[in-house]
Each structure stands twice: as C-alpha cells, then as structure tokens.
Amino acid sequence: MALKSSENDKRVGWFCAYTPVELIEAAGLRPVRLFGDGADSDEANALLHPATCPYLRACLAAAQRESGPHMLVFANSCDGMRRLHDAWKHFLKPDFCFLLDLPRRVDWAGVGLYHRDLLRLREDLESLTGRAITPGALRRAVSDWEATRRELRDSADGLEGVERVRRAVALQEEGLAWKPGDARGAAPQSGRQGRTSGVPVVVTGNIVRADGLLSLMEEAGCRLVAADICSGDRFFQDLGLNEAELEGLGVDGMLRRLAERYLARIPCPRMVDSRRRHEHLLETVRRTGARGVIYVSIKFCDAFIYDFPRLRAALDAASIPVLMLESDYSDQHEGQLLTRIEAFLEIIGDSMAAGRGQV
Amino acid sequence: MGLAEDLRDKFKNDLSPELLRSRLLWRTARRLARSRWNKPDWRADIVSLSFFLDRTERAFTGKGTVVWANLLFPPELIHAVGACAFYPEMASAVVASLGLAPRFLDEAAAAGFTRDTCSFHRTALGAAAGGFYPAPEMLFSASYPCDSASHTLNYLAEKLGAEYVGLDVPAHPDPVTLDILAGQFEEAALRLGARMGKRESQVLEGLREALVRSNQARSLLLDIGALRRERPCPLSGRELPGQLSMISAAFGTEDGVRFFQMLRDQIVERRGAPSAAAQEERTRLLWMHLRPYYPNGLADWLEERGARVVCDEFALCTWEELDPDDPYLSLARKVAGHFLVGPADRRARAMAALARDYQVDGAVHFNHWGCRQSCAGAPLVRSHLQNEGVPTLILEGDCVDEREYQEGQMRTRLEGFLESL
Numbered sequence: 001m002a003l004k005s006s007e008n009d010k011r012v013g014w015f016c017a018y019t020p021v022e023l024i025e026a027a028g029l030r031p032v033r034l035f036g037d038g039a040d041s042d043e044a045n046a047l048l049h050p051a052t053c054p055y056l057r058a059c060l061a062a063a064q065r066e067s068g069p070h071m072l073v074f075a076n077s078c079d080g081m082r083r084l085h086d087a088w089k090h091f092l093k094p095d096f097c098f099l100l101d102l103p104r105r106v107d108w109a110g111v112g113l114y115h116r117d118l119l120r121l122r123e124d125l126e127s128l129t130g131r132a133i134t135p136g137a138l139r140r141a142v143s144d145w146e147a148t149r150r151e152l153r154d155s156a157d158g159l160e161g162v163e164r165v166r167r168a169v170a171l172q173e174e175g176l177a178w179k180p181g182d183a184r185g186a187a188p189q190s191g192r193q194g195r196t197s198g199v200p201v202v203v204t205g206n207i208v209r210a211d212g213l214l215s216l217m218e219e220a221g222c223r224l225v226a227a228d229i230c231s232g233d234r235f236f237q238d239l240g241l242n243e244a245e246l247e248g249l250g251v252d253g254m255l256r257r258l259a260e261r262y263l264a265r266i267p268c269p270r271m272v273d274s275r276r277r278h279e280h281l282l283e284t285v286r287r288t289g290a291r292g293v294i295y296v297s298i299k300f301c302d303a304f305i306y307d308f309p310r311l312r313a314a315l316d317a318a319s320i321p322v323l324m325l326e327s328d329y330s331d332q333h334e335g336q337l338l339t340r341i342e343a344f345l346e347i348i349g350d351s352m353a354a355g356r357g358q359v
Numbered sequence: 360m361g362l363a364e365d366l367r368d369k370f371k372n373d374l375s376p377e378l379l380r381s382r383l384l385w386r387t388a389r390r391l392a393r394s395r396w397n398k399p400d401w402r403a404d405i406v407s408l409s410f411f412l413d414r415t416e417r418a419f420t421g422k423g424t425v426v427w428a429n430l431l432f433p434p435e436l437i438h439a440v441g442a443c444a445f446y447p448e449m450a451s452a453v454v455a456s457l458g459l460a461p462r463f464l465d466e467a468a469a470a471g472f473t474r475d476t477c478s479f480h481r482t483a484l485g486a487a488a489g490g491f492y493p494a495p496e497m498l499f500s501a502s503y504p505c506d507s508a509s510h511t512l513n514y515l516a517e518k519l520g521a522e523y524v525g526l527d528v529p530a531h532p533d534p535v536t537l538d539i540l541a542g543q544f545e546e547a548a549l550r551l552g553a554r555m556g557k558r559e560s561q562v563l564e565g566l567r568e569a570l571v572r573s574n575q576a577r578s579l580l581l582d583i584g585a586l587r588r589e590r591p592c593p594l595s596g597r598e599l600p601g602q603l604s605m606i607s608a609a610f611g612t613e614d615g616v617r618f619f620q621m622l623r624d625q626i627v628e629r630r631g632a633p634s635a636a637a638q639e640e641r642t643r644l645l646w647m648h649l650r651p652y653y654p655n656g657l658a659d660w661l662e663e664r665g666a667r668v669v670c671d672e673f674a675l676c677t678w679e680e681l682d683p684d685d686p687y688l689s690l691a692r693k694v695a696g697h698f699l700v701g702p703a704d705r706r707a708r709a710m711a712a713l714a715r716d717y718q719v720d721g722a723v724h725f726n727h728w729g730c731r732q733s734c735a736g737a738p739l740v741r742s743h744l745q746n747e748g749v750p751t752l753i754l755e756g757d758c759v760d761e762r763e764y765q766e767g768q769m770r771t772r773l774e775g776f777l778e779s780l
Contacts, residue, residue: 049726051734052731080731086702090742099701101536105525112539272523305475308471
C-alpha cells in the first residue's frame with residue numbers, strides 16, 4: 001500500500017488554498033495541488049470514515065492506486081484534513097508528510113502561530129533537501145508566484161465559469177510550469193463548452209469540479225460570472241507582495257510577511273471572521289450584476305454546513321436568491337441536480353423584482 | 360425511579376424557555392434532588408447534581424454572568440472570575456437523557472443545519488435558538504477537540520448578540536506556540552474579568568485559587584484512575600457520567616474537589632467488594648469517544664455479560680500539575696498537551712498506553728455520527744491498538760439522536776466482538 005519513493009520526483013502535494021506554495025518552491029521543490037478522482041474514492045473508506053469529506057477521500061484513494069507524489073504538505077484547516085494527514089502518514093508512509101498548523105484567528109495570535117509553523121516547515125524542507133532556503137530563493141519564489149497569479153488573472157480576463165476555473169485549476173496542478181497558452185489549462189476537457197450567455201449567477205463554495213457540477217450549471221443555462229470557490233477565483237488572489245517590500249528581510253522576516261498576507265486574504269468559512277467573506281460575496285454579486293447565488297457545499301464539510309444559514313440570512317437581507325446544492329464530489333445524480341438548477345433559474349427570472357430570497 | 364426520570368416525566372411536554380426561567384422549576388428540582396428518592400449509588404453524585412443545579416439555576420434566573428465554553432476550554436479560567444460556566448455540549452447530553460433532543464434537532468434542521476453534522480452541536484443550535492439555553496454574555500471555544508464546537512459557538516454568538524472568543528490551540532506545542540496560547544488565555548481572562556468589573560489583580564488572585572483547587576481535584580482523579588486499574592475494577596463505565604461532566608466543568612471549584620474526594624473515598628470503601636448489581640468481571644474494556652445519552656440498555660447489557668468498561672477516553676487526567684503563579688502558561692500546557700489536540704497518532708498512542716495500563720481485553724470505539732475528528736481517526740487508532748494486541752471494535756451510532764439508535768444491531772455487533780475475545 002505504501003507509495004514508492006522516487007528521487008527525481010520533486011512534486012510536493014498540497015490540498016488547501018492556505019498552503020504557502022512559495023516556501024515549497026524556494027526549497028527547490030514543485031508544489032502541485034491534488035484533486036483526486038471524485039468518481040473513485042471508495043478505496044479510501046477503510047482508512048478514512050465514509051462520512052468524511054469526499055474530496056479528501058478522493059485524494060487518498062488516488063494515492064492508494066497511484067505512485068506519488070511522495071511528499072505532502074497538509075494544512076490543518078479542518079478535522080477532516082488533519083485526519084487525511086494522519087491516515088496518509090500512517091498507512092501510506094510517504095517520504096515527507098508535514099501538517100502545517102492553520103489558525104482561525106487573523107490577529108497577533110493567528111499570525112504568530114502561522115509564522116511559527118512556516119518556520120517549522122522551512123526547517124523540515126531544509127532537512128529533506130539538505131539545502132538551506134536562502135533569502136534570495138524565497139524572494140524569487142514569492143515574486144514568481146505573484147507574477148504567475150497576475151498572469152493567470154490577465155489570461156483569464158474576459159473568461160467566465162468553467163473556462164476560468166480550468167485555468168485556475170491548471171495553475172494549481174502545474175505550479176510555475178503553467179503558461180497562459182497551456183493547452184491543459186485553456187482547452188475544455190470534456191465535450192461541454194463554457195457559455196457567456198444565460199442567467200448571471202455567482203457560484204460560491206469549496207472545491208467544485210469544473211468538468212462536473214460547474215459544467216452542469218452552464219448546461220442548465222447559468223452564466224457563471226464569478227466562481228468564489230477555493231479551486232477557482234479564490235486562487236486568483238495575489239498576496240500583494242513585491243520584491244521591493246521583501247528587500248533586506250531575512251527568511252524569518254519574509255515568512256512573517258507571508259503569514260500576515262495569507263491570513264489577510266478573503267477568509268474561508270473555517271476562519272473566525274466569516275462576516276468579511278459574506279461582505280465580499282455580496283459585493284461580488286453587486287459588481288457582476290448576478291441574479292442569484294448557487295452555494296455548493298461538498299458533503300460533510302462542517303465549515304460550509306455551519307456557514308450556510310448565516311450566509312443565507314445575509315443574502316435574504318439583500319434580497320439575493322440562493323440555491324444550496326450539496327456535492328459528493330463525484331457529481332453523480334446529474335439529472336436531479338440539473339432539475340434543481342433549472343428550477344432555480346426559472347424562479348430567479350423574476351425573483352429580484354418580487355424581492356424573494358432563498359429558493 | 361431516578362431524578363432524571365422524574366424530571367423527564369414532569370417537564371418533557373411542558374418545557375418552555377419561560378419554565379426554565381421560573382423559580383418554581385428550580386425549587387422543584389432542588390426538592391427532588393434533596394428528596395429521599397434521590398439516592399444515587401455513588402454519594403459523590405449528590406455533589407455533582409447540586410453543582411450543576413446551582414450553576415444552571417443561576418444561569419437561567421439571571422443571577423450570574425453566563426459564559427459558554429466547549430469541552431477543552433479550561434473551566435478554571437471561568438470559575439476564577441466567578442462567572443457561571445455553561446457547556447452547550449454537556450447540556451445536549453442532558454437534553455438527550457431527558458428525551459428532548461429530537462425536538463431541538465428538528466429545530467436545527469429547520470434552521471438549515473443538515474444531519475451530517477454532530478448531534479451534540481445540532482441539539483445545542485436548536486435549543487439555544489429557541490431560548491432553551493441561558494443567554495450568554497461571552498462564548499469561548501478552544502479549537503479542539505473538534506471544528507463543530509467552534510463553528511457552533513461562533514454562530515450562536517452572532518445569533519444571540521454575545522461576544523465570541525475563539526482560541527487557537529497549537530497542534531505542535533513548543534515554547535513559542537505555548538506562549539502564544541498563554542497570551543490568548545490572558546486576553547480572554549482579562550476581557551471576561553473586565554465585563555465582570557474585576558481588576559487584573561483580582562483575576563490573577565481568582566486564577567491562583569482556582570488552580571490550587573484544580574490541582575487538588577487532579578490529585579484525587581489520579582487516585583481514582585489508579586483504583587480503576589484494579590481487578591475487578593471498582594468503578595465501571597456505567598457509573599461514570601457524573602465524573603465525565605465534573606472533569607470538564609468543575610475543575611477549579613470547591614465542589615470539584617469535594618466530588619472527587621467523595622468518589623475516591625467511596626471507591627476505597629468498596630474495593631474488592633463490587634456492588635451487588637455488578638456481575639463478575641469477565642472482560643475488561645476500553646471505551647473510546649462517548650456513549651448514547653438517551654435512555655438505553657446498552658451499559659446494563661454489557662455488565663450482564665461480565666463486560667466492564669474499566670477505562671474511558673474522557674475520564675482521564677491528561678495534564679501535569681498547574682502552577683498557580685504562572686496560570687496562563689499552565690492552562691496553555693494543560694489544553695495543548697491533551698491527546699485530542701493535533702495528529703491522531705497522539706490519541707492512538709494514548710489509547711494504547713491506556714489499554715496496557717488497565718490491562719484491557721478489548722476496546723470499543725464509538726463512532727458518533729458527524730464527529731469528524733473522532734470517526735475519521737478511528738481506523739488509525741484501531742491499527743495502533745491492534746498492533747498492541749488489543750482487538751478493537753468500531754461501533755457506529757449517535758450519542759444524542761435517539762431516533763438513530765438501533766439497540767438490536769449494536770448488541771449483535773458487541774456480542775460477536777465479546778465472543779471473539
């Protein structure tokens with residue numbers, strides 16, 4: 001069951017958008033986000049309870065079947081992710097398995113704890129590679145990732161929905177090897193095409209597959225004007241760091257900046273301050289002229305399950321209709337989901353005028 | 360008939376937020392508690408009942424500043440300032456024991472919380488939203504043992520218009536991260552103290568006293584742990600509920616010390632002479648996570664088969680003695696050092712050590728539906744225990760929602776397991 005080690009494989013698998021890819025890059029390794037195969041996760045059930053996030057089980061099942069990556073960084077973002085780390089480490093015995101602590105607060109305590117763990121990650125990466133991470137290497141990695149995120153944003157300018165998310169996913173899978181013309185990132189991977197007409201809708205949620213549920217939404221007649229999901233638009237956010245700002249700082253100082261900036265991003269519902277995320281979503285709806293919101297929560301994701309009633313209240317107060325969909329990450333039951341999305345689109349055709357909220 | 364049954368019959372159908380705030384209810388409850396019918400098998404349970412009745416009455420009748428907290432938040436900090444600690448998760452267990460959980464679970468579902476989450480927290484959400492829990496001024500949560508508690512308390516703080524303070528407990532305790540956690544405790548204590556009109560020096564003095572009492576109770580709890588290692592075990596898991604709640608809620612109080620003192624003394628009295636109800640101890644079991652709180656026959660059924668739960672995951676002393684002169688760092692060490700913090704191999708190693716210490720024949724991991732931190736780590740814990748030669752059964756169920764209880768199925772699985780031992 002154990003993964004086979006390969007010295008030439010420099011890939012470091014990661015899972016959560018709060019993972020500091022820059023630090024992994026500065027160690028001379030290649031951060032790649034793992035997505036697993038949503039349709040094939042049963043194999044993991046013996047190692048991770050079936051009532052655990054299907055995304056996590058899909059990643060674990062893929063690792064049980066495949067060889068590599070042999071190095072992994074898990075952010076301690078939720079109970080499920082922490083247990084994924086535990087199961088992976090215990091049952092698959094990879095070469096490198098790091099649990100990066102991720103606080104919920106973003107104040108002095110949160111920054112302090114996150115910074116401390118970035119230092120710990122640095123030490124472990126240095127031990128792994130046998131090479132020190134220099135200030136120059138880290139500065140370059142930060143700068144390269146910032147530039148690539150900007151490039152991604154520019155290349156995706158004007159793109160919406162599935163096409164836009166595919167670009168973001170490609171960057172997460174390819175890392176700095178990604179190029180704007182990358183066919184993997186730009187070309188549709190299934191027969192479905194993105195659309196730029198239809199009822200404007202913002203989709204929000206955690207991990208939503210571009211070629212699964214998002215394609216289905218477009219097929220139903222949604223024009224996905226924003227994809228506020230952690231594998232989509234949330235990954236477009238840069239950290240607002242430039243080389244000049246990092247000039248003169250040692251690795252410790254730069255990691256402090258990274259800690260501050262990562263925690264200052266629009267928060268995921270796991271963070272204490274979810275209100276900021278709700279405000280961001282409302283602003284996105286207003287800016288894009290969306291007629292409604294589709295909230296996609298992957299099954300068994302506590303952060304999103306607990307977030308929804310609050311977000312729904314905020315959307316209701318702003319008379320923005322919302323449809324809640326639960327995804328098992330395999331996006332089976334397409335027919336049922338399609339019917340619900342189509343019904344939602346029919347209703348929001350006139351719901352804004354009627355001032356109705358949740359559908 | 361026990362007190363719980365009396366209360367259930369009297370108030371189940373008529374329970375309302377108004378009734379909970381009425382002095383009549385609390386007078387009646389106190390009278391029942393003092394009545395000749397309330398003769399618990401363990402004298403210490405009179406102390407725990409009185410402790411919880413007193414706190415709950417004060418909380419409901421507006422006689423104290425109410426602070427909500429989750430299970431790993433140190434009670435010493437709340438008692439130090441004289442606030443009234445309320446534990447929604449424990450309250451859910453009481454609600455379940457009174458047969459009231461389905462009502463509140465349905466209310467939580469109507470508010471949009473799916474049944475895929477923990478029923479301890481969904482019950483709390485339903486009950487609190489309906490005004491059945493006392494209104495808090497502050498809510499504290501430590502980020503362990505589970506995410507659900509933090510999400511629930513954060514949500515309810517907003518809903519109830521109270522202040523929420525979430526504390527980030529480091530998964531990797533070291534001098535730097537413990538210092539940061541100590542700083543969070545200091546901040547929390549001073550904020551709560553300020554609300555209650557206490558100066559910093561008063562907060563520190565209160566903490567000093569609470570930590571001294573906590574250490575006294577800790578020492579007694581260690582004695583009880585040692586006594587439970589004996590064969591036959593003089594205190595079975597069936598007799599533990601009061602102890603579990605007192606560990607979470609009463610450390611730092613006089614009642615906490617009295618409770619553990621009385622319990623320890625009575626166990627010593629009974630050494631070698633288990634109660635008449637207890638059958639011969641044929642199988643010693645370690646029980647992980649919790650058990651169903653609604654009325655059920657599982658514990659009796661196990662005892663009838665000579666299977667004694669001799670150690671429980673939550674009935675342990677997991678921390679070193681606290682330093683009353685360094686309260687915040689002491690509390691940080693206490694919380695961050697718990698085996699439920701961080702990776703599951705910590706918990707697995709702790710369970711393996713427990714199995715060895717108590718010489719158990721087997722272990723049962725109760726998979727409470729929706730408890731991600733526990734269920735998702737169960738295969739790993741089982742793997743560790745089995746490597747130690749301890750057969751382990753993973754038993755699916757729900758501690759709070761009685762509608763999910765299927766005693767027949769559970770008995771069949773347990774029966775097969777016991778036979779295999």
